[in-house]
Amino acid sequence: MRTRWSSTAELRLRYATVDFAHAVFEYPLTIAAEANPFVLPDGQPVDEQALADAPDAAVRMASLRGVDAAHLVLADIDLSRCLFAGTVHLDQVRLEGTCSFDSAPPHTHWRRQHPIRFTQRRTLAEEHHWRASQATAVRGWNVAVFDAGHVGPAQLAPVYRALRKAFEDSKNEPGAADFCYGEMEMRRHDRTGTTRAELRLLHGYWMLSGYGLRASSVMRQK
16 A cells, blocks of 8 residues: 555566555556466476465455556456545556456345346446445345445446446457446436436436346346
C-alpha cells in the first residue's frame, strides 16, 4: 500500500496476495502471475515445499483503490476480491491473459415462494458486498471484508463502465458484455443519481431483453 514506482517495472509473482491501494505508478508497471516455479542462478527451481498447503499458486489483487491505472498492466491475476472504487483511469488498465473476476450466485433461489435466478456474469467484489448488505439479500453474495468501506450502485456504475471499456479495448467481447450488464444493473438500482423516468425505462429494458444483452430476463433479481 502507498508505494511509489518511479521507473518501469515488471512483477512476476506466485502464491501472493498484493494490495496496491493508493500506490503511485509514474511509469508502466506490469503485475503478472508466473505459471512455473522460479529458478535460482544455479539453475535449480525454488523449493516451494513450504507452500504445499496453499490451494494454488495464484496471484490475487486485494485493492487498487486510489490508483491511477493508466500505466498498469495485469496479467493472469485473480481479481475476484479486488476493490476498485476510487481507481482513476480504470478504463486504460490493460488486462492480459486470464484475469478472473467473481460471479453472480448460481442456481435458483426462493423468496416468499417466488423463484429468483441471477444472470451468470462476471461481477465486482464490491457489488457482492453491497448486495449482501441488503435486507432482501439471498445466499451466495459475499459479505464485505474488514475495512472495505461502503460502496453502492452510484459508485459502482462508473467502475463497471470503465472496465467494460478496458475489455472492449482488449477485444474481449464477452467480458465487455458482462460489465455492460453490471453497469446497467447498478444504474437501475441507483436511487440517488437516476431519475424516476430513467428507472422505469431501465426496469422495462431489463425485463424485456436483459438490457439487450440476454435473450430472456425471466426470474432475474430485481
